[in-house]
Structure formats: structure tokens, C-alpha cells
Amino acid sequence: MKGIMLYLGMLIPLFAISQTEQKVKYIEIKKLVIDKRKSYDFSSRDSSVSIKIDTLIMHANARINFLNKKEASMVVGYAQIDNGAQLNGNDGKNNGTNLNLSINFADLKSLSINVPGLDAKTANRKFDNGNGGKIVVKYLSSGIKPQTENSKQPAFLDIRNSAGGYTTNAQTDLVVVFSQIRSGNPGRPLSQLPNGRVYSGNTGGEGKFTMTPVADLED
Secondary structure: OOOEEEEOOOOOOEEEEOOOOEEEEEEEEEEEEEOOOOEEEEOOOOOEEEEEEEEEEEOOOOEEEEEOOOEEEEEEEEEEEOOOEEEEEEOOOOOEOEEEEEEEEEEEOEEEEEOOOOOOOOOOOOOOOOOOOOEEEEEEOOOOOOEOOOOOOOOEEEEEOOOOOOOOOHHHHHHHHHHHHHHOOOOOHHHHOHHHOOOOOOOOOOOOEEEEEEOOOOO
């Protein structure tokens, strides 16, 4: 993949073997380098993924995406993170990915963790407004300490895990229906609404976030 350098010491997932199937236990990557504005996706069919990366280098605006993942855990032994880097995740059903991150920040400019609940109206219309993801960050105390207060200062973590559905309500949905009827446009006015419903349910649940220093990433 252009823009990404992947060094495989043992890119061999360990397997829990049964008589009928094999399930990936975790993925081990020796070195992952993501160039400026490039993406690296974890997109297997499994709803969860566990990753161990010895060295992670994310250049400006580089992205790691967890696609259709309900749960993701990632242990990073050494990380260099440039400005605008992102970790993004969604379970494919409008819910943000629950992310457990254990990391040694050797260098950190800024990192955005984006696992919000999505609005049914603008995302996957087969499901209701989504829940924000649960984020747990454990950072190695001997490395750089991240902060969440000032985006203009180094080592900034931008946490985005709010609930979906704040822009979706019965009133705005009905405006769409009535405007279609008044304009005399052919077709089905309800076709522009999630599942043809006037309202996509309540807002999703707000995500949670905790951040703690650890002496060892395996803690």
C-alpha cells in the first residue's frame, strides 16, 4: 500500500483453534509507518481486533481506521505521532468502537481519537442513532504525558466520542416530509428518512473516557 511501510517480524496472528473454526487472537506488527494523509485500515470480518505494534510512526494527518469493529485493543511499544494524526472507529451499526489503547508516546504532537455515535439520518439508516465509544488510554509514565486541555499545546489528545442523534428529531424530519409534499415532487417523501420513519429514536449513549499512567504497558 503506497504511503505505508509495514515491517513484519511476525505478522502472524495467534489462533485459538477449535474443531470447527479458527479465530484471530491478536495481530503482531514490528513496525508500522503511515505517511502524511495516508490511512491504514483494520477491516477483517471479526467484530473485534487486538493488535500489538512494536514501533508506530504516524506522520501529519495519518489515520488508523477500525472498520466495523465493536471492540479494538492496541498496544504500542514506541510511538511517534505528528500533528493531526487520527484513530477512527465504528462498528458499522452507528456505534463508535470501544478502544483500549496502551501506548508509549516517545513523541506526540496531537492525536485525535474519533469514535462517536453516528446519526441514523446521515449514516447507516438501518440502525438507530449510535452510542459513543468507550476509550481507555494507558500511557507509559516514562514517556510523554498526553493532555486534553489545550489543543494549541503539544501532546494534545482530542477525544471525540459523543452520542449520535443530536441533529435528528421528529420536528426536522417532518419538515422534510411536508416540504416534499408541498413542492409536489414525485416519489416517496419518507424515502429520505432513516428506515422510512419520521424519527430515528432517542439519542445514543454518551461515550466514556479514562486516561491513566502506567509503569508497564502490560499492566
